[in-house]
Amino acid sequence: MSLARLAAAAAGLSLTLCTGATAVHAAASPLAPPLPLPAGTAPPAAPGGSSAAEAGAELAAGRAAATGLRFGPCPYAEGLPDPVRCATLRVPLDYTRPAGPQIPLTVSRVPASGARGTPRQGALVHNPGGPGASGMSFPLLAATPGWERIAAAYDLVGYAPRGVGRSAPLSCEDPATRAQGPTQVPAEPSPSYKRQRVAAARAYARGCARRAGPALPHYSTLDNVRDLHVLRAALGEERLSFMGASYGTYLGAVYATLHPGRVRRMVLDSAVNPDPRRVWYRNNLDQAAAFERRWHDFRAWVARHHGTYGLGTTPAAVQASYARVRDAVARRPAGGSVGTGELQAAYLQAAYYDDVWPQRAAALAAFLRGDPGPLTRQAAPDAAAAAETENARAVYTAVLCNDAPWPGDWETWDRDNTELARTAPFETWANAFLNLPCASWPVRSRQQPVEVGVTAGSRAAALPGTLIVAAERDGATPYPGALELQRRLGGGAALVTERGAGSHGVFGGGNGCVDRHVERYLLTGDTPGRRVTCAPHPEPAPVSLDDGAASARGALLPHVV
Numbered sequence: 001m002s003l004a005r006l007a008a009a010a011a012g013l014s015l016t017l018c019t020g021a022t023a024v025h026a027a028a029s030p031l032a033p034p035l036p037l038p039a040g041t042a043p044p045a046a047p048g049g050s051s052a053a054e055a056g057a058e059l060a061a062g063r064a065a066a067t068g069l070r071f072g073p074c075p076y077a078e079g080l081p082d083p084v085r086c087a088t089l090r091v092p093l094d095y096t097r098p099a100g101p102q103i104p105l106t107v108s109r110v111p112a113s114g115a116r117g118t119p120r121q122g123a124l125v126h127n128p129g130g131p132g133a134s135g136m137s138f139p140l141l142a143a144t145p146g147w148e149r150i151a152a153a154y155d156l157v158g159y160a161p162r163g164v165g166r167s168a169p170l171s172c173e174d175p176a177t178r179a180q181g182p183t184q185v186p187a188e189p190s191p192s193y194k195r196q197r198v199a200a201a202r203a204y205a206r207g208c209a210r211r212a213g214p215a216l217p218h219y220s221t222l223d224n225v226r227d228l229h230v231l232r233a234a235l236g237e238e239r240l241s242f243m244g245a246s247y248g249t250y251l252g253a254v255y256a257t258l259h260p261g262r263v264r265r266m267v268l269d270s271a272v273n274p275d276p277r278r279v280w281y282r283n284n285l286d287q288a289a290a291f292e293r294r295w296h297d298f299r300a301w302v303a304r305h306h307g308t309y310g311l312g313t314t315p316a317a318v319q320a321s322y323a324r325v326r327d328a329v330a331r332r333p334a335g336g337s338v339g340t341g342e343l344q345a346a347y348l349q350a351a352y353y354d355d356v357w358p359q360r361a362a363a364l365a366a367f368l369r370g371d372p373g374p375l376t377r378q379a380a381p382d383a384a385a386a387a388e389t390e391n392a393r394a395v396y397t398a399v400l401c402n403d404a405p406w407p408g409d410w411e412t413w414d415r416d417n418t419e420l421a422r423t424a425p426f427e428t429w430a431n432a433f434l435n436l437p438c439a440s441w442p443v444r445s446r447q448q449p450v451e452v453g454v455t456a457g458s459r460a461a462a463l464p465g466t467l468i469v470a471a472e473r474d475g476a477t478p479y480p481g482a483l484e485l486q487r488r489l490g491g492g493a494a495l496v497t498e499r500g501a502g503s504h505g506v507f508g509g510g511n512g513c514v515d516r517h518v519e520r521y522l523l524t525g526d527t528p529g530r531r532v533t534c535a536p537h538p539e540p541a542p543v544s545l546d547d548g549a550a551s552a553r554g555a556l557l558p559h560v561v
Contacts, residue, residue, distance in 0.1 A: 054258070056098035057226040060091055063098075064234035071109055077166065084108050084139045089234050091162070093218050095226050103168035105227060107234075108158045110139035115152040122264070123235045124154035124522070125228070127161065129246030129270075131221075131399040132392035134160040146508065146515060150522055157235065162227055163219045163395040165388075170219055172208040172394040175386040182339030184330055188421075189429055198410055201436035208398060209442040217443045219398035222450070225255045232262065239264035241522070245505050246270050246477055247399075249468075250279075253452045253485055260454045260463035265525060267518055268468045269507050273481030274488060276449035280400045280435075281407060285420055286478050288431045292424035294351040294475035294502045301354070302361045305542035309365040322347070325367050325375070334367065335376030344430055346379035351427070351475045352504045358543040365544075397437050404449045406438035413439060453488035465492040465527045469514055473502030486531075494527035501536035511537040 074086035087109070090102040112120045126138040138158030142151040150156075163170035186193055209216055228251065232240045241264045244252035249268035256263050273283055299315035299322075306313045311321040326340055333339045338346075350360050363374040382389075407413060413432055421428040454463045466489055470482035479497075486493045496506075496517045503509050507518045513534035521527055 053095040053222070053226065056092060056095035057229050059098045060095065060226070060230045061233035064089065064091075064230045065236070067234070068236060069107060069234050071107075074108065075166075078106070078108070078136055080108060080136065080140070083142075084110055086136075089159075089231055091227050091230050093168075093215055095223065103162060105162060105167045105231070106136060106160045106165060107231065108136045108139050110142040110151070110156050112155050113142070113152045115148065118149070118152035120155075121153045121523075122155065122237050122241055123157045124150070124241045124243060124265075125157045125159070125231065125235070126243045127159075127224075127228075127245070127248035127251050129244070129248045130164075130392060130396055131161065131224070131247045132164060132395035133247075134158075134165045136160050136165065141508075149519060153523055154241065155235075157231075159231060161224050161395070163398065164391065168215075169391055170208075170215075170394045170398060171211050171390060172204055172397065173211075173390060175390040181337045181342050181381040182329075182333035183341030184339045185341045185344060185430070187326070187340075187425070194410075194414065197433045197436060198439075201433065202440045204397070205401075205437040205440045205442055208394060208437070212398070216398060217402060217445070219395060220402040220447060221251060221254055221399060222403075222447060224251055224399070225258060228255055229259060229262070237264075238262075241265040243267045243269065243507075245507075247272060249477070249485065250274055250452075253489065254450045256463055256466065256489065257450055257452050257454055257459075260459050263463055263466070265464070265522055266466040267507065267521065268466065268485065269470075270474055270477045270504050271468055271470055271482040271485045272477055273484050274449075274452035275484055276404075276451055279404045279449040281404070281438075283481075284431055284435055285416060286480075287476060288417075288420055288426075288428040289424045290473075290478040291348070291351045291427040291431075291475040294473060295347075295426045297473060297502055298347075298350040298354075298357055298360070301357055301539060305361070308542040308544055309361045311361065311365055311368075321364060321368060325364055328367070329375075334372040335380060337380040338372075338376055342379045342381060343375075344427075346375075348427060348430075351502075354501075354503050355540055357540050361542070362544050397435075400435065401438040401441040401446075402443055403447055405446050406435075406441070408439055410439065452485070454490055463490065463492060465494065465521075465525065467494050467496065467518065467521045467527055469496045469498070469506045469518060471498045471501045471503060471506050473500065474504055475502060476504045491530075492527075494521075494529060495531050496528060497531070497533045499533050499536055503537070509537060511535075 069087040069089060071085035071087045074080040074084055078086060080086065085108070087107045089105045089107055091105060092098045093101045093103050109123070112118070114120060126135045128135045128138070135158035139156040141147045142156050160167040162168055189197070228240070239262050240255070242252050242255070244267070249270065250272040252266055252268050253274050256266060273286065278286065296315055299318040302309055302311050302318045303314050312318040326343060329338055329343055330340050347360060349356050359374075359378060363378050366374045413436065417428050417432040468482050468486055470477070470479055472479050482495055482497070486495045496514055498506050498511055498514055501511070506514050508515065511534055517528050517532070
């Protein structure tokens with residue numbers, strides 16, 4: 001299982017980078033009282049500036065190194081079985097006040113097995129992306145085929161970033177009042193619908209401010225980097241071994257920029273474009289165009305298997321079949337719970353992962369034969385996951401809005417997305433409306449994106465070789481982002497490309513060539529050369545939902561919420 005899919009499956013969410021991480025709990029948890037600074041330590045002298053925050057992070061890291069982490073049985077709420085153990089790490093809410101209020105971060109770990117006398121190489125920390133996804137389930141991979149050698153050498157360490165799960169959970173609205181479906185979304189938004197969405201986005205942003213209070217500015221990539229720096233120290237690691245997927249690649253890249261001498265090994269899977277001019281508004285425009293290409297890939301695959309699904313022999317014909325289903329659920333929601341909004345969310349998954357293609361195609365075919373059951377089972381919202389969904393969306397929104405300036409006028413959004421939707425209609429408007437709270441975000445002092453890169457002077461010398469892996473047709477993190485990240489990380493960064501493939505989260509996704517490069521790098525530190533390519537993993541075989549084996553396979557897929 002790829003790391004991106006692990007995060008989605010474990011959380012039961014439809015997690016996306018910069019398009020739909022979905023979201024967790026009611027109001028933010030109460031803050032712990034201030035912790036004392038180590039004896040003889042003075043607080044940073046320059047309050048409020050980034051230098052003060054970085055000084056605060058160093059103080060917090062020193063404190064964490066001295067106290068370490070106490071691992072024990074995981075709380076029932078985490079749903080993590082033995083041998084996974086859990087701990088709580090306390091970090092400053094505001095790193096310019098390292099002795100001020102503290103928030104808890106939940107951490108999980110399975111120690112290195114040491115199988116066959118393998119020497120331990122330390123802790124391997126994972127961030128699954130989102131932002132808004134929890135990595136607490138990462139240690140479960142220790143028992144997964146294909147991970148034996150990595151799990152023998154490394155402690156597998158996951159954590160829930162600030163705001164996520166039980167890590168000072170962030171909320172922007174009451175999950176109980178959130179519409180559970182069906183929702184009806186027009187294929188082409190009218191002026192009146194756009195006005196409704198602008199008003200809803202403003203209300204959502206106000207809800208974030210009201211429920212988070214003064215903590216709201218402290219959910220950002222820079223704060224996540226500081227937390228990672230403290231976690232490294234608490235684990236007793238002088239240097240960080242890290243795997244980041246999707247948004248986790250941006251987190252890792254910023255960490256490498258600010259702390260190149262603290263990096264040991266770094267795998268960056270499905271890379272975000274770190275160019276500050278694209279973080280985050282233009283990255284989302286790029287993403288909508290890339291999703292359109294991936295949506296075409298799905299329809300082309302369905303067309304090649306017309307004999308199984310009967311949905312059309314060309315991508316255009318398959319699109320027409322999809323439109324028939326869309327028009328039908330607009331008139332009468334499938335199973336009473338799947339409208340056009342739920343349909344869109346379910347089929348966006350096909351732009352992320354090709355292993356859902358057989359089930360999604362079969363659900364369309366079944367619906368058009370008069371059986372809405374498969375579509376309802378795949379696309380209906382999960383009321384039990386409403387709190388987790390709300391939390392993930394809140395964290396996603398806060399981090400992206402806090403990280404960078406966004407256009408504050410609706411006219412810019414309307415112009416750019418109207419133009420884009422002419423060639424990329426599938427996800428453009430859904431993406432725009434998801435991110436629209438950033439236009440009226442109630443944090444006045446927005447951060448400027450970090451100038452990612454370590455190509456100058458001693459910083460380049462301090463950063464060891466890193467490994468980037470990317471799929472050429474990834475929709476969520478378009479491939480040019482991997483090229484840009486490699487350029488910025490300098491000559492020590494290697495790029496492994498899966499040609500002609502587009503599933504999001506490459507490592508562990510069924511490509512043995514990619515997996516061997518990643519394993520070799522983690523175990524030896526050797527990179528495969530500046531740029532190498534792997535043939536694509538096999539496309540999924542067509543399977544009808546009339547086949548009992550298909551139903552069993554579909555049960556393994558994460559539910560869409």
